[in-house]
Amino acid sequence: xxxxPAVSDVWRDVRARLRQEYGDVIYVxxxxxxxxxxxxxxxxxxICANDFGRAWVExxxxxxxxxxxxxxxxxxxxIVICCEGVPAARAGVREDxxxxxxxxxxxxxxxxxxxxxxxxxxxxxxxxxxLGGPERASRSDGRFTFxxxxxxxxxxxxxxxxxAIAGASAPPFNPAFFHGGYGVGKTHLLNAIAHSVSxxxxxxxxxxxxxxxxxxxxxxALRARDVQPFKDQVRTCDVLLIDDVHFIAGKPSTESEFLHxxxxxxxxxxxxxxxxxxxxxxxxxxxxxxxxxxRGGFACELFGPDLDLRRKIVDCKVAQARAHCPDLxxxxxxxxxxxxxxxxxxxxxxxxxxxxxxRTAYMERPVTIEAVEEVLGDLPVxxxxxxxxxxxxxxxxAYFSITSSDINSKRRTQSVVRPRHIAMxxxxxxxxxSLPDIGRRFGGRDHSTVIHAVTKITAQLGADPLLAEDIEAxxxxxRG
Ligand SMILES: Nc1ncnc2c1ncn2[C@@H]1O[C@H](COP(=O)(O)OP(=O)(O)OP(=O)(O)O)[C@@H](O)[C@H]1O
Numbered sequence: 076x077x078x079x080p081a082v083s084d085v086w087r088d089v090r091a092r093l094r095q096e097y098g099d100v101i102y103v104x105x106x107x108x109x110x111x112x113x114x115x116x117x118x119x120x121x122i123c124a125n126d127f128g129r130a131w132v133e134x135x136x137x138x139x140x141x142x143x144x145x146x147x148x149x150x151x152x153x154i155v156i157c158c159e160g161v162p163a164a165r166a167g168v169r170e171d172x173x174x175x176x177x178x179x180x181x182x183x184x185x186x187x188x189x190x191x192x193x194x195x196x197x198x199x200x201x202x203x204x205x206l207g208g209p210e211r212a213s214r215s216d217g218r219f220t221f222x223x224x225x226x227x228x229x230x231x232x233x234x235x236x237x238x239a240i241a242g243a244s245a246p247p248f249n250p251a252f253f254h255g256g257y258g259v260g261k262t263h264l265l266n267a268i269a270h271s272v273s274x275x276x277x278x279x280x281x282x283x284x285x286x287x288x289x290x291x292x293x294x295x296a297l298r299a300r301d302v303q304p305f306k307d308q309v310r311t312c313d314v315l316l317i318d319d320v321h322f323i324a325g326k327p328s329t330e331s332e333f334l335h336x337x338x339x340x341x342x343x344x345x346x347x348x349x350x351x352x353x354x355x356x357x358x359x360x361x362x363x364x365x366x367x368x369x370r371g372g373f374a375c376e377l378f379g380p381d382l383d384l385r386r387k388i389v390d391c392k393v394a395q396a397r398a399h400c401p402d403l404x405x406x407x408x409x410x411x412x413x414x415x416x417x418x419x420x421x422x423x424x425x426x427x428x429x430x431x432x433x434r435t436a437y438m439e440r441p442v443t444i445e446a447v448e449e450v451l452g453d454l455p456v457x458x459x460x461x462x463x464x465x466x467x468x469x470x471x472x473a474y475f476s477i478t479s480s481d482i483n484s485k486r487r488t489q490s491v492v493r494p495r496h497i498a499m500x501x502x503x504x505x506x507x508x509s510l511p512d513i514g515r516r517f518g519g520r521d522h523s524t525v526i527h528a529v530t531k532i533t534a535q536l537g538a539d540p541l542l543a544e545d546i547e548a549x550x551x552x553x554r555g
Contacts, residue, residue, distance in 0.1 A: 079149050082119065086111045088147040089140060096139070098257070101426045105132065105433075110159075118153040119144065128433045129158045130399040218395060219266035225391050227384030228504070228550075230260055230377045231536040232543045237264045240314075240346060241271035248373030250337055250347035252320075254354050255377035258422025261350040264377070265316045268348060272314050279313035286322035290329045297328075309336050313345050320351040324358045334365040341368075378547050380421055383504040385414035388421050392428050403432060405442045412444045416451060427451065462553045464502045464516045470553050471498040474545070483518035497546060499528035505553065 094102040109132065110122040121140065123129040132140075133156045141154045221241070226234045233255075239247045253261050265283060272281040284292075289309070296305035309315065315337070323329050337347045351358060354376065355369035380388060389410045397403050405428075413431075417424045430450045435442045468479045475494040482495050495517065502513045503525065510522035517525070536543055 080147065082111060082113045085144060085147045089143045092143050092147075093136065093140065097136070098422065098426075101422070105426070105429065106136070118155055121154060121156045123156065123158055124433065125437045126158050128437075129156055131429060131433070132156050219263050220270050221267045223391055223395065224260065224263055224267050225384055225387035226536075227381055227387065228378075228500075228532075228536050228543055228546045229380050229384055230264075232540040233260075233264060233375045233377045235538070235540070236373065236375050237268050237348075238271075240348060241268045241275075243346075244277060245344060246341075246346040249341050250349055250369065250372040252355055252369060252372050252374040253348070253350045253377060254352065254374065256352065256379060256420065258420030259377040259379060260421055261377060262318055265318055265348060265350055268314070269316055280311070281314040281316070282309065282312040283316040283318070284309075285318045286320050286333075289317055289333065290323060290326065293329055293332050306336075310339050312340075314348065315340055315345065316348040316350075318350045320349045321353055321358060324360045327361060330360060330362045330365055334362055334368065338364075338368060347372075376547070378550065379419060380424075381504040381550065382414055382418075382506075385418070385421070385424055386410065388424055389414050389428060392425050396429070396432055400432065400436065403436075403442075405432075409442055409444055409447060413447055416447070462505050464506060464508060464513060466553060467501045467505065467549075468498050468517075470549050471501065474549050474552070485518070496528035496532050497542075497549070499525050500532040501546070501549065501553075503529045505550070 090102075090106055093106050097106070105128075108124065112120045112122060114120060121132065123132050137156055140156075144154055145151050221234075221238060224230075224234060233253055236248070236251060237253075240251055253264060255261055269281045269283045272279050292305050292309075293302070296302040317333075323333050337349075340347050349369070349372075355366070355372070355374055358366075358369065360366045360369065389405075393403065393405045393410065409431075413424065413428060417427045427447070427450055431442060431447050434440075434450060435446050440446060465479075468482050471494050472479045472482055475490070477491060477494060481491045482498055484491070486492075499513060499517060502508060502516070503510070506513075508516070510525045514520040514522045514525045532542070532546075536546070
């Protein structure tokens with residue numbers, strides 16, 4: 076017979092799993108520093124350094140942490156997320172957080188930390204035989220909306236497509252397939268669609284699931300020898316959004332159910348939206364019919380954010396952090412520095428920013444560039460290859476089959492003006508050079524010419540998917 080596991084063993088397993096799901100940056104910056112204690116009535120206390128940290132952990136990790144604890148422990152426990160030196164009740168902790176065993180089922184690989192609360196609603200309505208009640212069909216976490224989704228060339232096409240899907244009464248493209256690397260905003264965008272549709276007046280029923288939840292729901296239904304409730308629920312929504320589709324690829328029985336589900340929805344003119352780390356052609360799907368169905372839809376890639384977009388994301392995340400911490404002051408130069416230094420993904424950027432906020436609040440220090448540098452020194456954050464204005468001009472010229480001299484010349488033909496504007500836009504968004512400096516490097520032009528070019532390209536990006544593709548292709552070449 077197995078004994079009751081020690082709290083420290085459960086905590087070790089929970090932390091290891093959170094690390095897998097949320098990544099190293101969130102782990103090192105937020106999870107590793109948490110302490111755990113058991114009180115006399117068997118409740119578990121997860122202890123944070125300060126109240127900002129407590130609020131962040133509660134919002135972003137709470138549901139997942141509780142569900143994992145239930146998985147690794149022998150039964151449900153009260154898990155109280157509290158603040159160092161403050162008794163749990165005074166820390167504003169809800170006491171009714173006992174996790175039903177069923178909530179432990181959905182496990183999301185590489186989950187976004189910040190989207191966990193939205194998942195909580197989903198997990199809490201899970202049943203063992205089907206996906207849960209109809210309330211599961213809508214998710215609306217006020218933070219993951221189109222308003223909080225910052226747009227730049229890396230995601231302009233995806234954002235435009237997502238808004239079109241959310242606003243249309245009939246599917247503009249089916250299935251819509253969003254793909255891109257870790258932490259680039261796919262889940263955020265899917266949640267934004269779900270949020271927008273569920274708030275709309277059309278009464279369309281929307282269901283957001285991770286592929287793993289789809290798989291678990293289907294397998295539970297098979298085990299219960301009653302797949303009808305599962306099918307009814309998944310196939311009766313008007314907008315079905317499935318995240319992390321790569322998780323299903325290569326699992327034959329689920330692939331087949333997945334194929335029939337999306338084919339049935341598409342045949343009835345219901346919208347299917349999918350997201351994955353890889354493009355449809357690279358998914359490794361075994362079923363030929365599913366492969367061709369996925370390839371026949373509209374696919375759109377999200378790329379890593381450029382400097383300009385990272386800066387917008389920093390502003391957005393600071394504004395959100397102020398909800399917990401109204402006195403928070405993150406000066407402009409610290410925001411610029413963060414956006415320039417943390418280049419890999421929005422998720423890492425958010426992880427570093429949160430860490431800086433928690434540390435400085437705890438030590439009652441202002442948020443400074445030195446504080447960011449200290450945090451960066453402790454975290455496994457990757458640096459992006461730096462590019463120069465000269466390299467940008469060469470890459471743009473090669474892409475459009477002209478020369479760098481053409482770009483720097485006074486020629487005003489369209490075949491030169493457009494590449495020049497693109498090169499100026501890239502110089503502004505991929506380097507930290509000032510506008511006058513960029514102007515000088517483009518044949519001695521004035522900074523107002525650069526502003527004009529950047530404004531023009533930025534305005535065109537949302538409406539012109541081909542332009543977004545060109546810019547991303549050049550950016551990829553530059554990053555090697
Ligand atoms: N354009 C953006 N504007 C604001 N926040 C963003 C943007 N892109 C990503 N984020 C934030 O970055 C975090 C990670 O995003 P998200 O989980 O959507 O990434 P993902 O592409 O689904 O990653 P993964 O495939 O690894 O799960 C979230 O907190 C999200 O809000």
